[in-house]
Amino acid sequence: MTPDEVHKVLTIAGSDSGGGAGIQADLKTFAALGVYGTSVITAVTAQNTLGVQGVGGIDPALVEQQMDSVFLDIKVEAAKTGMLYDEGIIRAVARKLGEHRVRNVVVDPVMVSTTGHRLLLPEAERAMRELMMPAADFVTPNPDEASVLWGASIRKEADLHQAARAIRDMGARFVIITGVKRGERCLDLAFDGREFRELEGPYIPTPNTHGTGCTYSAALASFLAYGMEPWEAAQAAKDFVTTGLRYSYSPGKGSGPVNHSALYYPGTVADRAVARLRSLVFANWRKRPEPGREPVLNLIIGSPWCSGQDYAELAEKAIRMGTRVIQLREKEKDSREMIEVGLRVARSCREHGAIFIVNDRADVAVAVGADGVHLGQTDIPPEVARAMMGPGKIVGVSVSTVEEARAAIAAGADYLGLGPVFATASKQDAAPPCGLETVRQVASFSPVPVIAIGGITPENAREVLNAGAAGVAVISAVWDSPDPWDQMRRFIEMMRI
Ligand SMILES: Cc1ncc(COP(=O)(O)OP(=O)(O)O)c(N)n1
Numbered sequence: 001m002t003p004d005e006v007h008k009v010l011t012i013a014g015s016d017s018g019g020g021a022g023i024q025a026d027l028k029t030f031a032a033l034g035v036y037g038t039s040v041i042t043a044v045t046a047q048n049t050l051g052v053q054g055v056g057g058i059d060p061a062l063v064e065q066q067m068d069s070v071f072l073d074i075k076v077e078a079a080k081t082g083m084l085y086d087e088g089i090i091r092a093v094a095r096k097l098g099e100h101r102v103r104n105v106v107v108d109p110v111m112v113s114t115t116g117h118r119l120l121l122p123e124a125e126r127a128m129r130e131l132m133m134p135a136a137d138f139v140t141p142n143p144d145e146a147s148v149l150w151g152a153s154i155r156k157e158a159d160l161h162q163a164a165r166a167i168r169d170m171g172a173r174f175v176i177i178t179g180v181k182r183g184e185r186c187l188d189l190a191f192d193g194r195e196f197r198e199l200e201g202p203y204i205p206t207p208n209t210h211g212t213g214c215t216y217s218a219a220l221a222s223f224l225a226y227g228m229e230p231w232e233a234a235q236a237a238k239d240f241v242t243t244g245l246r247y248s249y250s251p252g253k254g255s256g257p258v259n260h261s262a263l264y265y266p267g268t269v270a271d272r273a274v275a276r277l278r279s280l281v282f283a284n285w286r287k288r289p290e291p292g293r294e295p296v297l298n299l300i301i302g303s304p305w306c307s308g309q310d311y312a313e314l315a316e317k318a319i320r321m322g323t324r325v326i327q328l329r330e331k332e333k334d335s336r337e338m339i340e341v342g343l344r345v346a347r348s349c350r351e352h353g354a355i356f357i358v359n360d361r362a363d364v365a366v367a368v369g370a371d372g373v374h375l376g377q378t379d380i381p382p383e384v385a386r387a388m389m390g391p392g393k394i395v396g397v398s399v400s401t402v403e404e405a406r407a408a409i410a411a412g413a414d415y416l417g418l419g420p421v422f423a424t425a426s427k428q429d430a431a432p433p434c435g436l437e438t439v440r441q442v443a444s445f446s447p448v449p450v451i452a453i454g455g456i457t458p459e460n461a462r463e464v465l466n467a468g469a470a471g472v473a474v475i476s477a478v479w480d481s482p483d484p485w486d487q488m489r490r491f492i493e494m495m496r497i
């Protein structure tokens with residue numbers, strides 16, 4: 001790894017001993033998004049998931065010294081500020097940001113903790129307006145913080161526009177008022193001085209929202225460091241926070257934080273939003289010409305296509321080539337044989353970082369420690385499989401129509417196996433091909449990833465993904481080929497994994 005391959009980002013914020021917000025949230029976000037994080041501590045808080053028990057500001061001279069130490073050695077490409085606590089610290093930070101001519105400055109105007117404790121002294125609010133707004137390329141207040149900056153209450157959505165204009169007039173280049181709940185949606189209202197944009201996402205009903213604003217501004221700084229355009233970076237940061245909220249949990253007795261590692265858990269890789277974010281990070285990290293999607297290639301191993309071969313070795317080789325999911329679809333072996341081979345395939349997948357799904361048999365999936373099960377329309381219901389496998393496991397469901405897709409989503413499917421999309425000879429009782437239009441329709445409303453299956457080849461995989469599938473599942477295009485591994489290579493190339 002050469003130094004110029006990794007982007008460097010700085011957080012200037014307070015420490016949260018509970019690990020969910022502040023410096024700790026920022027550094028976890030930087031690491032999750034593949035950038036190198038440096039840090040300047042402005043304050044220390046004694047806090048946990050139940051609240052804030054104590055706060056202390058750092059000597060402004062030491063804050064300036066920390067900033068000099070970073071800037072004199074490391075080429076920072078973006079910086080975010082969080083808790084600045086008092087006027088002396090604000091003056092120190094604003095001075096050094098100007099002195100070092102820092103680019104991509106994201107100011108998160110932290111004022112009050114989610115548990116209601118003041119993290120910016122009231123007498124420092126004027127310095128926040130007069131010194132930090134002109135220093136900000138982006139300012140990312142929540143509605144309460146926007147009200148304080150504006151100096152009036154935000155009671156209706158029209159007030160949001162007025163507040164954004166007023167804050168922009170204070171000097172910030174982009175104003176993004178985050179976390180505006182509208183029904184089942186959660187909007188970020190963005191203003192660049194010319195136009196307003198509403199950045200869209202689902203509202204995630206969870207008590208574990210600690211550090212949401214910190215995580216958002218750290219993610220925004222990370223994507224700006226990658227060189228992404230402002231609106232694209234802002235939307236990607238919102239998607240990262242949404243994913244973190246969707247997979248959030250509490251490590252303590254109170255409200256927990258955003259989950260900063262959600263992109264990398266085995267159980268989330270099949271998540272379409274996660275796959276998109278991972279590919280965005282991966283694309284930017286590898287400096288590919290444009291952020292591609294990291295689609296999921298799901299290789300199905302089983303009889304008769306793989307008979308006589310070592311399934312575990314096939315799985316390992318496919319994973320090394322870029323396969324994200326291995327599915328054991330075995331109709332000829334008895335249960336004991338399935339468990340024996342399943343244990344070996346499970347180990348290959350675990351050791352090489354792929355998801356392992358067993359088709360049909362939730363009992364075998366449990367016995368071999370698979371990551372999930374894939375159920376057909378006539379297999380046990382998804383809720384029964386989930387009860388058998390326990391939380392954190394993946395339950396995929398086969399669908400071939402819009403109606404079946406809606407029913408599977410309602411039944412709690414974690415992803416849909418939609419097909420056959422094209423004609424196939426690999427499943428005797430397959431429904432008639434549903435075509436790309438059904439892929440488009442189902443992908444347009446499905447909140448879970450759609451994995452297309454049935455007659456998928458390297459030649460048609462791209463159009464299936466462009467129709468909205470998060471990935472594809474494949475049998476005969478690989479195993480019936482005279483050179484299966486060359487076909488695998490072509491799949492990987494055609495899908496830009
Ligand atoms: C990803 C994926 N989608 C669909 C299927 C088909 O599963 P099912 O409906 O259980 O039919 P059989 O595979 O049992 O013939 C799948 N296996 N994987």
Ligand SMILES: Cc1ncsc1CCOP(=O)(O)O
Pocket residue numbers: 419420421423424425426427430453454455456473474475476477
């Ligand atoms: C298992 C399954 N479910 C719907 S189509 C199908 C067979 C897919 O096999 P192929 O990739 O060879 O068309």
Ligand SMILES: [Mg+2]
Pocket residue numbers: 359360374375376379
């Ligand atoms: Mg089945």
